[in-house]
Amino acid sequence: MGAVRGQAAAAVLAVCGILALSACQNGDDPAAAPDAKPSAAAPAAPSGGAEPSAGATAAVPAPSKTGAAPKPSATATPAGKNPPAPAPPPAPTCGADHRMPVSPDTIAVQRYTPEGGMTSLIVQHGTYGCPGRFEPSGPWTYIPISEKAKITATAPILGPGTVMGKPISTSELTGWLDTHPDKGLPFHYHLNAEGVIDTLDEIYVK
Template sequence: MSGRGKVVQGPRRLRRQACAAALVLCGTLALTACNGDDGSGAGAAGTTPGASPATPSATAAPSAASGAPAPSASAASSKKPAPTATTAAKPKPPAPGPTCAPKDPVSPNEIAVYRYTPEGGAYSLIVKQGHWGCAVAGGATPFVTVGEETFIPIAEDAKISAHDPILPTSVNKPITTHELTSWLETHPNKGLVFHYNVNHAGVIDTLGQEEYTS
């Protein structure tokens, strides 16, 4: 009886193995059908493996190796050039030199009048001799005095002409000897310059204030 049982079990084991193999085959076929043998399934899911990546567009920014793009013409023209040595401030011209030639140390007929004195019964002007110098800053021409003060008598009826500051005018007008001495008494040491002339006795008979004084 034991031997018969072994014979019966052999065919059953074979049938089980055959069924298992059939199930495995069916499973394999089913998986193959789901994945799509013709590749359509893979195309639906996405890009197939091994496909080349998309190439960058022509408008992509230049790489670092190619350098930055050149500035536009409008941007370049708006930039001002840097100052150069030629645009530096020019040096100031030298101050002008003397505008007149050297003159005689003493003018023979011009004096600077400072005061007066009535000593001796006659009027005498206290003066200094000198000459006109060269123009200074502002255009003024000074009368350069030399030596010490001296006395020159003036006639009571001398012909005298004067302007400012003795008179409120810029044009010479006649005045008397008394008017002149009165002004000198209240305005001493002004040094106004006069052109003068003396008579045969050495007395001033003509006295005219110079228009250009220091």
């Protein structure tokens, strides 16, 4: 009986030895080949069949800027507020070309003439300049005046300091023009249906 057990134990030991030897020969022990070098894995070819060139590096995408908040415009107007109104242009100064159109009812009286059997004033039309004075311009023309015209005069016809207009006759006006020709005093005038002056009012000038 003891001999049988001894043979069985020997058989088990023999089997274990055979298994250990088989494991060493098959390379299952990782420490059995310390000098073994790993084989280089072949890189996968990119789609399209073209192989990457030696030393080529993969491109790294730039970081996205979509998350950055947009900067407000320097000219943006805050909500609920109107933009300021532009400043008005400066007023023209004396000396600038700012004359008004030719005045239709103002004349500068220079002289008179009794030719043709009727008294006519020799006048110039003109414009109002700076600072509001009437400035005669253009040719001298003739306008007949009625002997019964309503005429008002101030200084200098009625003397210095006379500001308010006072009535005078046509003969008083022509008498003053005899001794003071070419003064160009401004008058507002009105024509009747026959084109004759029936109203003449002197404009006071300081």
